[in-house]
Every structure is written in structure tokens, then in C-alpha cells.
Amino acid sequence: MVVMASLNSSHTPVTVLGLGLMGTALATALLRAGHPTTVWNRTRSRTEPLTAQGATPADTPARAVAASPLVLVCVTTYDDVTALLRPHTAELAGRTLVNVTNGTPEQARKFAAWAEEHGIRYVDGGIMAVPQMIGTPAAYVLYSGDRQAYETHRPVLEALGGTRWTGEDPGLAALYDLALLTGMYGTVMGVVQSYALIRSQGVEARELAPLLSDWLNAMTASLVPHTAEAVDTGRHLTDVSSLAVNQAAFPNILTAFADQGVRTELFDPLRELFDRAVAGGHADDGFSRLVDLLKV
Ligand code: NAP
Numbered sequence: 677m678v679v680m681a682s683l684n685s686s687h688t689p690v691t692v693l694g695l696g697l698m699g700t701a702l703a704t705a706l707l708r709a710g711h712p713t714t715v716w717n718r719t720r721s722r723t724e725p726l727t728a729q730g731a732t733p734a735d736t737p738a739r740a741v742a743a744s745p746l747v748l749v750c751v752t753t754y755d756d757v758t759a760l761l762r763p764h765t766a767e768l769a770g771r772t773l774v775n776v777t778n779g780t781p782e783q784a785r786k787f788a789a790w791a792e793e794h795g796i797r798y799v800d801g802g803i804m805a806v807p808q809m810i811g812t813p814a815a816y817v818l819y820s821g822d823r824q825a826y827e828t829h830r831p832v833l834e835a836l837g838g839t840r841w842t843g844e845d846p847g848l849a850a851l852y853d854l855a856l857l858t859g860m861y862g863t864v865m866g867v868v869q870s871y872a873l874i875r876s877q878g879v880e881a882r883e884l885a886p887l888l889s890d891w892l893n894a895m896t897a898s899l900v901p902h903t904a905e906a907v908d909t910g911r912h913l914t915d916v917s918s919l920a921v922n923q924a925a926f927p928n929i930l931t932a933f934a935d936q937g938v939r940t941e942l943f944d945p946l947r948e949l950f951d952r953a954v955a956g957g958h959a960d961d962g963f964s965r966l967v968d969l970l971k972v
Pocket of ligand 1: 694695696697698699717718719722750751752753755756757759760776777778779803804805806807
């Protein structure tokens with residue numbers, strides 16, 4: 677039986693399973709914060725740099741789990757987590773398992789149900805950082821699931837960066853994580869397409885970069901909160917930029933891509949969306965209305 681409440685958080689032993697780029701960063705941050713850290717990785721050589729910093733390598737996942745009341749797992753997919761942990765329910769029982777492997781809300785819920793069945797305190801995590809940010813104020817991790825286990829170990833988890841509790845539904849951290857990544861992919865792919873267009877004329881991407889950066893910062897600073905307000909209140913009528921005017925102007929972008937020899941497939945679906953919105957009677961509404969139209 678692991679008595680977590682009595683642990684001094686500054687000395688809580690922690691186990692990290694999975695020492696890829698992210699797992700190594702997590703273990704390094706825990707070591708720096710003074711936690712006795714046990715590490716295990718399928719490819720054993722990856723434990724060596726951490727051992728040199730004071731980590732204890734474990735021969736097997738079972739021994740690694742048995743070493744700490746708090747176990748972090750960070751491998752590639754949920755299938756990998758399942759394959760790794762299913763044989764070790766006996767060792768995991770009574771401990772807190774924090775799974776920061778990227779996955780879907782449904783995968784997190786299924787995994788949480790499995791953990792509960794076996795007496796494992798389960799917290800799902802979504803890391804909003806790259807490894808180099810871990811342990812700095814720029815990083816934060818989203819958490820959901822067993823609130824008590826999270827609160828017990830929050831002082832330890834703070835070694836990784838900021839903590840954001842999203843709720844007791846174990847799928848919520850993954851949902852927030854994927855929503856944030858959706859915004860990121862949309863922006864990144866816009867940047868990529870924008871550079872493809874400017875380069876088609878022989879203009880260097882770095883010529884456009886400062887303009888693009890200022891433009892995106894200014895747009896998102898107002899668009900993100902205003903769109904949220906319109907979505908939540910259902911008040912979509914706009915005095916900024918109507919769907920009708922965007923429907924009229926957007927084909928110019930697609931034509932310019934084609935004229936300049938740039939592929940259009942990333943942006944083609946948007947034309948259909950504007951057409952559908954205007955045909956559906958939403959000509960005077962703003963972008964927020966499209967949120968409704970994206971429902972299956
Ligand atoms: P990575 O460098 O490719 O490392 C993958 C890790 O998973 C390695 O330790 C690998 O072990 C282990 N692994 C894979 N399949 C396994 C299995 N079946 N059994 C046991 N171990 C297995 O990836 P990463 O960047 O650390 O990412 C790990 C997780 O963090 C992913 O879910 C990723 O989406 C998430 N994440 C990453 C970042 C990032 O910027 N890197 C940011 C946020 C979230 P071996 O060494 O033996 O191959």
C-alpha cells in the first residue's frame with residue numbers, strides 16, 4: 677500500500693517509463709527538482725545520460741513501477757502504453773499513473789476505465805511544449821482524471837512546467853490538447869502555404885516573415901476571443917468581415933495559387949465551406965458561424 681499523503685513532495689520518488697526526446701526531458705526536469713528518479717526505456721542505452729545525472733535505471737518495467745508511488749509514462753502511442761503496462765497491473769495497483777502519451781479523448785477514457793478496474797489512480801496528461809521547454813515557465817501540461825491523485829502529486833508535476841487541470845472526465849486533457857494542436861496545425865499550414873505562394877515569385881520567405889508574423893499576431897489577438905464570444909452566445913452577425921465578402925474574395929486566393937504554380941488542396945475545402953454558409957442564409961454572419969457548419 678502506498679501512502680501518498682505522507683510523502684514530502686520535494687522528495688517524492690518518481691518513475692519515468694519511455695525515454696525518447698520528451699521522456700528524457702521529463703526525467704531531467706524531475707532530477708533537477710531533486711526527485712529520486714527511476715527510469716526505464718525499451719532501448720536500454722537511452723537510460724545512460726540520465727543515469728549520469730543521478731537517475732536509477734531499472735532492468736524491467738515491473739521494477740521501475742515498483743520503485744515509486746508516481747509513475748509517468750511517455751511513449752509513442754496508446755497502443756504502446758497498453759502493450760507496456762497491461763502485464764503490470766499488480767505492480768501499478770495503488771500507485772498514481774500519469775500518462776502523457778499523445779492520444780484521443782476516447783483512448784484516455786478507455787485507459788482510465790482499465791486503470792480503475794485494477795485499482796490504479798489514473799491521470800491523463802497533454803504536454804503543451806517541446807522537450808527544450810520542459811522545466812521552464814514556457815511549458816505547461818494539461819491534466820484530467822483522478823483529481824485527488826493529481827492534487828497529491830501536483831507539487832511534483834510542477835517540476836515539468838505549469839499545470840492546467842481540465843476536469844475529472846479523463847478524456848478532457850486530450851480534448852484540450854487536440855483542440856490546441858488543431859489551432860497550431862491550421863496556423864502552421866497557413867504559414868507553409870503562404871511561403872509557397874511568395875516563393876513562387878522568387879521572393880524570399882524571410883522577406884515576408886516579419887509581415888506575416890505581425891499580421892498573424894494582430895489577427896489572432898482579436899479573432900480568438902471575439903470568435904469564442906460569438907460561438908458561445910450564438911450572436912454571429914458581424915460588423916468586421918462577413919461570410920459573403922469572404923466568399924467573393926476567397927476564390928482569388930485559389931486562382932492566384934493556380935496561376936503561380938502552387939498546389940491548392942489545403943485550401944480548396946474552404947471555398948465549399950463559404951459557399952455552403954452563404955447558401956444556408958448566413959451571408960451577413962462572421963467566421964464564428966462556420967463552427968456550427970463543421971458539425972457532422
Ligand atoms: P520519441 O523520441 O520518438 O520516443 C518514443 C519513445 O517511446 C521511446 O522511448 C521509445 O522507446 C518508446 N516506445 C515506443 N513504442 C514502444 C513500445 N511498444 N514499448 C515501449 N516503449 C516504446 O518520441 P517523443 O518525442 O519522446 O514523444 C513521446 C510522446 O510525447 C508522444 O506521444 C508524443 O506525441 C508526445 N509529445 C511529444 C512532444 C515533442 O515535442 N517531442 C510534445 C508533446 C507531446 P525506444 O527508445 O526503445 O524506441
